[in-house]
Amino acid sequence: MSQSSPTARPARELRDLLREGEAVTIVCHNNPDPDCLASALALGRIAAAAGVEEWRIAYSGEISHQQNRAFVTLLDIDLQPFDPAMARDRPAGSLLAFVDHSVPGRNNRVPADAPVDIVVDHHPAEDIDARFVDHREGIGATATIFTEYVRDLDADLDEELATALLFAIRRETLEFLRGTTRAEYEAAGYLHERADTALLRQLASPSVTGATLDAIATAIEHRRTRGSVLISNVGRTTERDALPQAADYLRTLEGVETAIVFGIAGRSIHLSGRTTDPRIHLGDALDDAFGDVGAAGGHQDMAGGEVPLGVFADYTDDDEALVDIVEQVISARLVAELRLSEESSG
Missing domain, CATH: 3.90.1640.10 (inorganic pyrophosphatase (n-terminal core))
Known part of the structure; x- marks a missing residue:
């Protein structure tokens, strides 16, 4: 080499x-x-x-x-x-x-x-x-x-x-x-x-699709903050790239230093995060949280990941129930990895 x-x-x-x-x-x-x-x-x-x-x-x-x-x-x-x-x-x-x-x-x-x-x-x-x-x-x-x-x-x-x-x-x-x-x-x-x-x-300045705006709106609606960390999900979306756009936007919310957004696109769970908190290396954090079940990583201030639906899909064929299961498991892993309080605010 x-x-x-x-x-x-x-x-x-x-x-x-x-x-x-x-x-x-x-x-x-x-x-x-x-x-x-x-x-x-x-x-x-x-x-x-x-x-x-x-x-x-x-x-x-x-x-x-x-x-x-x-x-x-x-x-x-x-x-x-x-x-x-x-x-x-x-x-x-x-x-x-x-x-x-x-x-x-x-x-x-x-x-x-x-x-x-x-x-x-x-x-x-x-x-x-x-x-x-x-x-x-x-x-x-x-x-x-x-x-x-x-x-x-x-x-x-x-x-x-x-x-x-x-x-x-x-x-x-x-x-x-x-x-x-x-x-x-x-x-x-x-x-x-x-x-x-x-x-x-x-x-x-490219045009934005309605589906992208819908995904960002859903991320805004579903946001939960724990201290300076915001976690949100968009449920199921056809616009995977709406996730980093939502994370960029939500990171600008007053009091928020770290924003992580996830959602289901196709047969995978996608995550995107942004941070200005020097205490957090976001790439390492996502890798530690999801590296055993998927692929995740990135920079100190910007990171992403992808987790195959795999075992999640085996629990139920009800899509609404699947979204709920994914939301609970992904949020729990993020809360544990970032050592956040379970108390959150909308």
Whole structure:
């Protein structure tokens, strides 16, 4: 495994590895966001410039957040549904790359034993194993790393790619208010004059579906606070990406430092949380609470998780009763993990 560093010129190491391949499959994490999608697009462009004959971007889950859908549509990003065979049955000369995630089977549907060639990520992670690894937890966005690559390789940066990378950095750092480093400002300065400002405005203000508004309204109605922690649920929803939007909104409620929202989407329970409390590492807290039954984790101030309905669904075929059971069990685990008082207020 090669653990790259700024002094090792990781962009050139990456280019040299890409030149060994004839094709590369770039795997996004489940339900990819702009940081993941822009990074995948940048890696594809770098691969093409390195002489790779074929590259493709694959993802699992859904692209349901209105901003993510607008990102894919307006930038005309060609995506393919991920098939495990893409990782398991690769021909000689075919490379497998992860962007914005790092470990097979974690927040992706890649078989856990699949060998990975390239990993570029900024999320906390352990046990990363690949031929090329550029893992920088201190950086605010994976798109920042790819902007560095584009600069170091003097790659062709058209309006489309510049706009994608700039929007991804802005979105991932919440307009430079979360996890921002000097590298994000330098990357944004480099990208700004090359980006399409009109397109940036379109991406920043996509239309919102009625189902998203309904989910946020339900989260507001069901909120319960224990001290500075707010926990809410949206019941069953078709809008998984309404959960982080609800968490963002509820975190701004007076007296609230931590907001966690969960709900059932498809055959899984999804969670999303936000905090400004320095005593809580939200990614670790959700991992400790749900890592034994699902996948959860993230940053200190922003995290999420997914728990298969599994055994919950075995208790009842009554959907209303199922929602009640999920609400009780998920809330109880959060209360226990965060050591909250059982007393709550609406």
